[in-house]
Amino acid sequence: MNGFDLNRAYSVARKEVMHILRDPFTLVLALGLPVMLVTFFGYAIDFEVRDIKLAVSDLDQGPAARRLKEIFTSSGYFIPVEAGSGTVGMLDSGKADAALFIEPGFSRTVMGGGPVTAQFIMDGSDNSKAAAVSGYLAGIQRSAAFKLGGAATPEGLAVETRFLYNAELNSQWFTIPGLAAIIIGLLAILLTALTVAREWENGSMELLLSTPVRPIEIIAGKLAPYALLVLGGVFFVYLSSRFVFGVPFAGSRPLFLAFCLLYVVSALSQGLFISVATRQQQVAMQFAMIIGLLPSLLLSGFIFPVESMPPFFNYFTMILPPRWFMEAVRGIFLKGAGLRELALPFLALLALSAALLALALKKFKTDMEP
Amino acid sequence: MNITLRAFIKKELAQTLRDVRMRVLLFGAPVIQLTIFGLALSTEIKNIKLAFFYAPDDVMARRLEGDFYSSGWFKPVDFTAGEDPLELIVSGRADAAIIAPDEGLARSSERGEGRVQLLVDASNATKARTVETYVKTIISAGWAGKGGGAANPPPVKLDVRVLYNPAMESSLFLVPGVMGMVVCLITIILTAMSLAREREMGTFETIVSAPLSDAEILLGKTIPFVLLGLAVTALTLLAAYFFFGVPVRGPLWQLALGSLVFIITTVSVGTLISTIAKNQQQAMLGGFIFLFPAILMSGIMYPVENMPTTVIAAAYLNPLMCFMRILRSVLLKGGEAYVFWTNMGALALMAMAAGGLAYNRFKQTLD
Numbered sequence: 001m002n003g004f005d006l007n008r009a010y011s012v013a014r015k016e017v018m019h020i021l022r023d024p025f026t027l028v029l030a031l032g033l034p035v036m037l038v039t040f041f042g043y044a045i046d047f048e049v050r051d052i053k054l055a056v057s058d059l060d061q062g063p064a065a066r067r068l069k070e071i072f073t074s075s076g077y078f079i080p081v082e083a084g085s086g087t088v089g090m091l092d093s094g095k096a097d098a099a100l101f102i103e104p105g106f107s108r109t110v111m112g113g114g115p116v117t118a119q120f121i122m123d124g125s126d127n128s129k130a131a132a133v134s135g136y137l138a139g140i141q142r143s144a145a146f147k148l149g150g151a152a153t154p155e156g157l158a159v160e161t162r163f164l165y166n167a168e169l170n171s172q173w174f175t176i177p178g179l180a181a182i183i184i185g186l187l188a189i190l191l192t193a194l195t196v197a198r199e200w201e202n203g204s205m206e207l208l209l210s211t212p213v214r215p216i217e218i219i220a221g222k223l224a225p226y227a228l229l230v231l232g233g234v235f236f237v238y239l240s241s242r243f244v245f246g247v248p249f250a251g252s253r254p255l256f257l258a259f260c261l262l263y264v265v266s267a268l269s270q271g272l273f274i275s276v277a278t279r280q281q282q283v284a285m286q287f288a289m290i291i292g293l294l295p296s297l298l299l300s301g302f303i304f305p306v307e308s309m310p311p312f313f314n315y316f317t318m319i320l321p322p323r324w325f326m327e328a329v330r331g332i333f334l335k336g337a338g339l340r341e342l343a344l345p346f347l348a349l350l351a352l353s354a355a356l357l358a359l360a361l362k363k364f365k366t367d368m369e370p
Numbered sequence: 371m372n373i374t375l376r377a378f379i380k381k382e383l384a385q386t387l388r389d390v391r392m393r394v395l396l397f398g399a400p401v402i403q404l405t406i407f408g409l410a411l412s413t414e415i416k417n418i419k420l421a422f423f424y425a426p427d428d429v430m431a432r433r434l435e436g437d438f439y440s441s442g443w444f445k446p447v448d449f450t451a452g453e454d455p456l457e458l459i460v461s462g463r464a465d466a467a468i469i470a471p472d473e474g475l476a477r478s479s480e481r482g483e484g485r486v487q488l489l490v491d492a493s494n495a496t497k498a499r500t501v502e503t504y505v506k507t508i509i510s511a512g513w514a515g516k517g518g519g520a521a522n523p524p525p526v527k528l529d530v531r532v533l534y535n536p537a538m539e540s541s542l543f544l545v546p547g548v549m550g551m552v553v554c555l556i557t558i559i560l561t562a563m564s565l566a567r568e569r570e571m572g573t574f575e576t577i578v579s580a581p582l583s584d585a586e587i588l589l590g591k592t593i594p595f596v597l598l599g600l601a602v603t604a605l606t607l608l609a610a611y612f613f614f615g616v617p618v619r620g621p622l623w624q625l626a627l628g629s630l631v632f633i634i635t636t637v638s639v640g641t642l643i644s645t646i647a648k649n650q651q652q653a654m655l656g657g658f659i660f661l662f663p664a665i666l667m668s669g670i671m672y673p674v675e676n677m678p679t680t681v682i683a684a685a686y687l688n689p690l691m692c693f694m695r696i697l698r699s700v701l702l703k704g705g706e707a708y709v710f711w712t713n714m715g716a717l718a719l720m721a722m723a724a725g726g727l728a729y730n731r732f733k734q735t736l737d
Contacts (some may be wrong), residue, residue: 025648029655037662044681047496047672068526091533093708094699110526120528124535125702127413127543128672134538135500137528138507144526158485159509161502163492164459174495183662190658194651201571278391281650282563286395288654289559290403293661294551298407303671305497307417313410331462334493341462 004220008213012221016195020225030191030229034183035236042176042245047303049132050076055083055096062107064148068118071144072100077136091123098122098133110148165250165334173247177329178302180237184260185267185322186292188230192271193288195222196364200279215364219357223268230264241333250336259328259342259349266321266353267292273360276367296322324348374582378590379597386560386594396560400552400602401609407548408541408614415500420444421458424470426451431470437512438468443504459491466490466501534702541614546697547670549606553629554636554664554690557599559657561640565591566653569644584733592637599633610701620705628696628710631717635689638724645731664690692717 020027054072058065072078081096090096101119109116120137124130166173199205208218238256241247249256271288278284298304299313300322306314317323324345331337331345339346387393420438424431438444447464455467469487471478478484488505492498535542568574577587607625610616618625639660647653667674667681668690674682685691692713699709 023649023651025652026655029659033655033659040663041666044677045666045672046676048499049673049676051675088533089706092703092706094695094706095708115527117527117529120530122530122532124532124538125543125698126669126673127535127538127540130532130535130538131413134530134532135503137530138503138510141526141528142506142510144528148526159488159502159506160485161488161490161505163490163498164456166492166495166498169492169495169499171495174493186658186662190654194654198651280389281654282560282567283389283391283395285559285563285650285654285657286392286399286556289555289657289661290395290399293555293665294403294407294548297665297671298411304411304413305415305494308412308415309410313406316406316410330493335460335491337462341460 004214004216009217009220009224012208012213012218013224016222016225020229026191027229030187031232031236034180034187034233035240037183038176038179038237039240039244041179042172042241045175045179046171047175048171049129052078052098052129052133053081053096054078055081055087055090055099056102057083057087057099058102059104060102060106064107064110065102067148068102068106068144069100071140071147075136075140075143077133088121091121094123096123097126097129172245173334174330176241176245176247177333178300178326180234180241181263181322181325181329182296182300182302184230184234184237185263185296185325187233188226188264188267189271189274189288189292190285191226191230192222192268193274193284194281195226196272196275197279197281197284201281216361219272219361219364222272223265226268227261227264230268231260234260234264247333249333251332252338255339255342256329256332259325259332259346262346262349262353263321263325266349266356269353269356269360270321273356273363276360276364279367295320299323300326302326318348319352321349321352324352372586375586375590375593378582378586379594382564382590382594383597386564386598396556396598396602397605400549400556400606403552404545404548404606404609405613408545408610411544412540413543414538414540415497416443418444418497418501418504419447419463419465421447421449421455421464421467422470423451423455423467425472425474428470428474428476430475434475434509434512437508438505441504441508455489459489462491464491465497466505468505542616542702543698544670545610545614545616546701547668547694549603549610550632550668550690550694550697551665551670552606553599553603553633554693555661556602557595557633557636558640558643558661559654560598561592561595561637562643562647562653562657563650564595565641565644566647566650570649578736584736585729587736588641588729588732592641595637595640596630596633599637600629603629603633616701618701619703620700620710624696624700624705624710628693628700628714628717631714631721632689632693632696635717635721635724638721638728639689641728642724642731645728645735664688667691668694670694686716687720689717689720692720 056069058069069080073080083090087099087101091099099121101121106116106118122130122133163169199208242249270291274287274291275284278287299317299320306317306323309317328342328345331342422431422435422438439446447458449458455469458464458467467489475484486509488502490498490501532538568577611618643656643660644653647656667685667688674685674691677685695713696710699705
């Protein structure tokens with residue numbers, strides 16, 4: 001027995017397919033869960049921070065103070081909340097996210113043309129909110145200087161912005177491809193993480209090993225059905241993002257498919273490696289969740305941009321397939337990037353999936369010798 | 371506590387902790403994750419690749435360019451003057467490009483047409499929005515300061531103060547979040563898998579045939595995981611306190627009570643999943659179905675309040691969100707009573723509902 005026998009791999013694959021079919025729960029989940037989650041969170045997630053609860057303590061009650069409050073509320077980002085006696089206390093209890101203090105004499109000083117200061121306090125316990133609020137403040141200060149202080153023009157120099165690829169900054173166009181990348185990768189890891197461990201626990205692995213099937217055939221036979229299953233899930237996700245959310249697809253479909261295939265193989269191999277290395281379902285699952293879930297959510301660039309990380313972590317994330325796939329999916333969907341622009345992610349994913357597959361295979365081989 | 375139950379708990383703990391890998395996963399992984407995420411993640415957007423196009427003799431623009439690169443948000447891109455700015459962005463070499471008028475900024479603004487063009491790669495909408503804000507802020511500040519406009523201080527100024535986390539350190543914000551996530555993940559998986567495993571291996575029958583009451587079996591299978599969950603919480607809290615300087619501004623009893631009720635809820639959810647699942651694979655997928663939405667709708671990574679109102683209602687059924695709010699309030703804000711008791715009440719209700727449901731299902735599977 002030498003080399004790779006397609007027939008034997010096929011038999012292992014057929015056995016695995018029967019496993020999947022016998023458990024309709026897994027089948028339905030693998031096909032339906034990605035599209036369900038993408039659709040739900042596509043609607044739910046919005047990274048733009050709005051409706052910031054602003055408590056105003058206006059001790060001036062003059063016209064300029066009223067104008068300043070209007071500038072805040074008409075920006076569309078702030079909603080006023082009734083300020084009681086203890087305005088800072090409202091931040092403590094979370095009834096307000098920010099507070100604006102206008103001292104007595106504010107309007108009089110503004111009329112006199114003198115420089116005047118209003119105090120703005122915000123809740124820094126939620127950085128995602130606070131960072132957005134500080135961004136809005138710059139614009140509000142400019143518009144206050146213009147409307148209240150009578151500065152000649154809002155700014156001596158106007159900025160004309162053109163947003164490429166997503167002119168209206170529709171955040172769904174941006175979240176949905178990213179979500180798809182995360183959910184698909186996770187599901188692929190979870191599906192294979194238990195396959196080999198289960199056989200070890202049930203003792204059926206010994207049986208499989210006593211047959212002439214070679215390790216590479218077992219691995220191939222175990223991967224192929226799951227790869228097909230997950231690609232089926234990808235197909236539904238694609239349909240939903242195109243037709244439910246109207247995300248434009250500017251790139252090439254064959255390239256997208258190639259990337260999906262590479263990514264799915266890398267995730268499946270990761271799961272398989274975990275399964276081979278742990279041999280026990282409970283440990284395998286802990287590993288899969290810890291290695292799969294949090295890093296792919298937090299270190300892939302889905303929410304926190306990879307470029308903003310400290311240099312060490314910027315390099316560290318290079319060993320994570322989701323990081324590359326995230327870049328590729330966003331590039332293909334919105335920018336219409338081709339293989340030339342995505343050469344680096346492509347090579348990286350290719351190398352990672354080959355390495356993970358080889359790792360799983362090697363571990364599997366050494367494991368078989370008692 | 372009765373002696374059978376104590377023995378049962380001991381067996382359960384021994385079984386879980388027997389495996390070295392499990393010990394590492396339980397006590398090592400949370401600390402490692404806390405460290406990695408605490409150090410790596412930042413809500414601030416930095417290192418934006420910016421190309422600034424201007425005529426070679428435009429002194430104003432050169433000064434502005436200096437402001438951009440010294441702000442720490444932008445980094446320069448290598449390009450030649452003849453290149454197409456659009457092409458730079460399409461090829462991914464730049465995230466944004468600013469194009470100053472050919473005649474120079476000073477002259478064009480004298481004619482009252484001072485404007486620069488900004489091209490932004492908006493394939494990441496959040497980042498694009500931030501880039502625009504940065505650019506506008508830097509340009510108006512630089513313009514006012516460099517004698518382009520009036521050199522006077524702005525007539526109306528906002529004096530901004532950030533409470534609880536004045537330096538806006540990301541670790542202070544993320545570490546409590548990661549703590550909550552890790553504890554949630556570990557307790558749910560542990561419980562769900564442990565019961566499903568006994569069922570798959572057939573050892574569940576042995577337990578059922580032993581002289582134990584239903585309640586004893588249920589408590590014996592869940593109390594160990596509550597204890598482990600509490601140990602993990604304490605460990606991550608120590609790591610957060612000593613490695614990241616996360617303050618503990620509120621009373622410790624709030625932290626302890628909140629963690630206990632939260633862990634009881636997650637262990638109950640885990641038990642519930644395991645009573646529904648037929649084998650470990652189903653238990654794992656069930657765990658995923660609960661965990662993924664729970665983490666995304668917890669407010670750990672982005673504010674829940676941005677979501678559509680119907681979805682927010684669902685977010686209030688999320689134990690992780692309540693625990694998150696308690697954690698942030700106690701650690702960073704000093705544990706205001708209103709925040710604590712409202713979230714605690716919600717958690718307690720969820721714990722009772724999930725616990726009751728789990729007990730019912732569990733009894734059915736026993737019979």
